[in-house]
Amino acid sequence: MTTPVHPLLDWSPEAVVFDCDGTLMDSERHWQEARRLAFRNFGLQAPPGFAEQAKGVHYADCGRLMAESVRKPELTADLTASLLANFLSLVADDPVTMPGAVELVRLLSSRLPLAVASNCPLEVVEESLARAGLRERFRHVVVPSGAPREADGPGGAPAAEAVRPKPWPDVYAEAVRLCGVRPERALAVEDSLTGVESARRAGLRVLGVGPRPDDGDEGGADLWVPSLDDPELLTWARTRVTGPAPDSGSSGSSGRGQGPS
Structure with a gap:
């Protein structure tokens, strides 16, 4: 008896947008270690369940959560800085792709425009994808921005609001706009409930x-x-x-923000 095909896999999107950390790159473990080291730097220890609570959260929000979780809000800035410094050091030494990421991206990029939408620092996303041999497969990389996006040139669209991190x-x-497709014709690929909500x-x-999330809540994902x-x-x-295959040499980046995907 033939197993029915899930409706999502009986559909062809016009673009695919990937999350980075934990989806393309095996760097969620680096965030976990970075949090552990940041807590340790101040003689602290993460409370039970904090790793799941922090998964997919922008690094600045994560630093605040870390300080609140140990009832030391005065350490927010210091914990945030330590978290990011630890992560950047770890991921630079060990950028590893998730199983199947290279093959899936290769297959899709021959047919569709691809983009990355991440909460991670832009330089980390770019460097990790480049070292994995994947950067050229993506037309665009979009990360949070602390400043309004510039207009698209003379006579172009007016400046837009800052690109906020997931779960916004x-x-x-922004990724589907840059790919030139309607959101409902695009597929997001995500590993966290924060990212699922954003998409x-x-x-x-x-x-x-x-x-799957421990409580079985898939956050509205069409398929897991x-x-x-x-x-x-x-x-x-x-x-x-x-x-149609995307044009070669058309890749670009948008947004200038930082944090875990």
Whole structure:
């Protein structure tokens, strides 16, 4: 008996937008270690369950949560700075792709425009993707920005508001805008509930990847798979996804923010 194809995998998007940390790159473990080291630097220890609470949270918000979790709000700035410094050091030494990420990106990039929408520092995303041999596969990398986006040139669209971090929808909305597709015709690929919420709020369909949340709440993802090397997912990319290949040399970046994806 043939197993029915999930509706999401019977659909061909016009663009795919990937999260970075924990989805393309195996760097969530670096954030966990960076948090542990930051707490240790101040003689503190993370309370039980903090790792799940902090997953996918922008690093500045994570620093605040860290300080609040140990009832030391006066350490917010110091913990935040220590967290980011630890993470940058760890990820620079060990950028590793998630299982299936290279093959899936290669398959999709031959058919569709791809983008990355991340809460991670831009320089980390760019360097990690480059070292993994994936940067050229993506037209755009979008991260949070603390300043308004510039107009698109003479006679272009007026300046927009700052690109806010997930769970705000901004990074996904900006990514699909740059790819030139409507949000409902794009697919987001995410590993965290924070990211799923962001993509959903931007109007994208969402593929969740990795371990399902402990409470079973998939946050509105259309489908959840254990990894990017899921056989059904790769078959979908090989046989069901259609569309024009993106122009070579058209990659770019948008947003200038920092934090975990």
